[in-house]
Amino acid sequence: MGGSGSGRQPSFPEKDTVEDCRVIDVNQWMRKGVLVPNSLRRGSWVWSRAGTGEELASIGYAIDTVGPAPPTIRLTYTLTATGEHCDYPVRLQTTQPRFGGIRWWFTCPLVTEGRPCQRRVQKLYLPPDGRYYGCRHCYQFRYASQQDSTVSAFAQAQAIRVRLGGDPRMHTPFPPKPKGMWWRTYYRLRHRFRRISRRVENRWW
């Protein structure tokens, strides 16, 4: 079965962070005959490298579109990094396009800060460090607020420590003023360091 090789990644603004995501696309699954009405089926979806066909990853699915319960797809997969086994249902939705037929949608299963997302989406993404498939909105938000900015703030805080001749590790004492540095410069850097590390702490702890 087809998957997303290197040439078929989604177009995302944050290219380097989302490039490695596994993507499941409801339209692709419909075209490949995975998603059909009134059906109970299970199987696996395989991502293979474009050209060589080498298997990169796979997930298992169990689809129930029989009803009367709302249609669902159960996703099962093992995370390579941790070996954790994930198994959960994703609700499916349908709409009827004007020209007939049926259009399928995933319902984003993620819950952020206690609030279920439940967006109706065509694609779900699993970032390299993620556990669950989620919509672009959920993960963009996450990347913007946590990964990029926190990591870079952390790096900035460490850089200040190093510039003052200190230890980059955040739990060690803040370095004293180096000889030859203006006090004004030192206070400015210390103030900036405190501001940044407060931001870092709020996010991580």
Ligand SMILES: [Zn+2]
């Ligand atoms: Zn979402």
